Amino acid sequence: MSEPGTRPPLPPVVDPAWTAAHRDALVLADVRWYLDGRSGLDAYLDGHLPGAVWVDVDTDLSAPADPAGGRHPLPAPEEFAARLGALGIADEDAVVAYDDQGGGFAARLVWLLRRLGRDAALLDGGLAAARSAWGGPLATGREHRPAVRRRPLPWPADLLRTADDTRAAAASPRSLVLDARAPERYSGAQALPGETRTGHVPGARSAPWAANLGPDGRFRPVDELRSAYLELGAAEAEEVIVYCGSGVTACHDLLALEHAGLPGAGLYGGSWSAWSADEARPVARGEAP
Numbered sequence: 001m002s003e004p005g006t007r008p009p010l011p012p013v014v015d016p017a018w019t020a021a022h023r024d025a026l027v028l029a030d031v032r033w034y035l036d037g038r039s040g041l042d043a044y045l046d047g048h049l050p051g052a053v054w055v056d057v058d059t060d061l062s063a064p065a066d067p068a069g070g071r072h073p074l075p076a077p078e079e080f081a082a083r084l085g086a087l088g089i090a091d092e093d094a095v096v097a098y099d100d101q102g103g104g105f106a107a108r109l110v111w112l113l114r115r116l117g118r119d120a121a122l123l124d125g126g127l128a129a130a131r132s133a134w135g136g137p138l139a140t141g142r143e144h145r146p147a148v149r150r151r152p153l154p155w156p157a158d159l160l161r162t163a164d165d166t167r168a169a170a171a172s173p174r175s176l177v178l179d180a181r182a183p184e185r186y187s188g189a190q191a192l193p194g195e196t197r198t199g200h201v202p203g204a205r206s207a208p209w210a211a212n213l214g215p216d217g218r219f220r221p222v223d224e225l226r227s228a229y230l231e232l233g234a235a236e237a238e239e240v241i242v243y244c245g246s247g248v249t250a251c252h253d254l255l256a257l258e259h260a261g262l263p264g265a266g267l268y269g270g271s272w273s274a275w276s277a278d279e280a281r282p283v284a285r286g287e288a289p
Helices: 014-019 040-046 077-086 106-115 126-134 162-169 183-187 222-234 250-259 270-277
Strands: 028-032 095-098 120-123 177-181 239-243 266-268
Touching: 014 120, 014 126, 014 266, 040 177, 095 106, 095 126, 106 120, 120 126, 162 239, 162 270, 222 250, 239 250, 239 270, 250 266
Parallel strands: 028 095, 095 120, 177 239, 239 266
Antiparallel strands: none
16 A cells, blocks of 8 residues: 555445455445344444444435435435534544445445545445455454544535436436345335335336345446446436435445446435325336337
C-alpha cells in the first residue's frame, strides 16, 4: 500500500487477502443483518474479524421506518455523520465492510460512503472468505474506537430517486429500472411479513442481487457481471434506477454495476416497502416486467 494520502481510492470490491495484508490501514465494519429477525449484533459479539466495529443497518444506516420512506429510509446527513463518528469512523478513514451473506447488507454502508466521495469497499466473500484468507481466531465482544467528529455531507440528489421518478423511468423505453429482490418476491409469489401487496413496479426488470455472486459466495468475474447488466439494457439506458425491499440490498446491485464499469445508477430509497404501502401505486405480478 502507498503512503497515506497517496494510495489510490478503493475499488468497489476488494479481495480478502489484500484486505488482510493492509488491515492496519483500514477500518473494518461488520454490517451483519438478517431478514429472519436474528440479531446481527449477537452474531458480531459471538465472533467477528479482529478490529471490526459493528454497524447497525437499522439505526446507523437508516432513519426510523415510515410509510412514505419505507422500512429503511436514508438517515439525515447529520445523523449519519454523528452515528459513524460515534463508532470512530473518521472522514479520512478507508472503510472495508462485510457481512456473512455475500455483502447484501454491508453494501449499504459502502455505497453511501462512496457516493459521498469517501473511501469504502465491500469485502469480497464476506466473513467466510476473510477467515479462510486470514487464519487465526475471530474476536469476540465489542470493539471500540475513539469517537471522532465527521463533517455532514448532503446526499447527492442526482443519485437518489423518488417513487415518481421510478414510475416514470419504468415506463420509459430510454430508462431502466432494476428490482434487486429475489425472483419470487419480484414475481409476487412470496412476501415478507408486514407487506400488504406483492409483485413489482410495472416495467421494472428482475436483477436479484444474489445473482452478482458465484457459487463460492464471491462476486462473479467482471466480464460476466458486465454481460449480465448489458443484457438487461444498462449500457443503452439514459437512466438506471435500482430498488429492492427497503433500499438496502439494492446497493449490492449498485456496487456491482460500478464494479462492472457501469457507474452512475440511482437508488429508489423507499423501494418496495414504500411503493407497496401506497395503494395508489400500480403493481405488476409474474416473471415479466
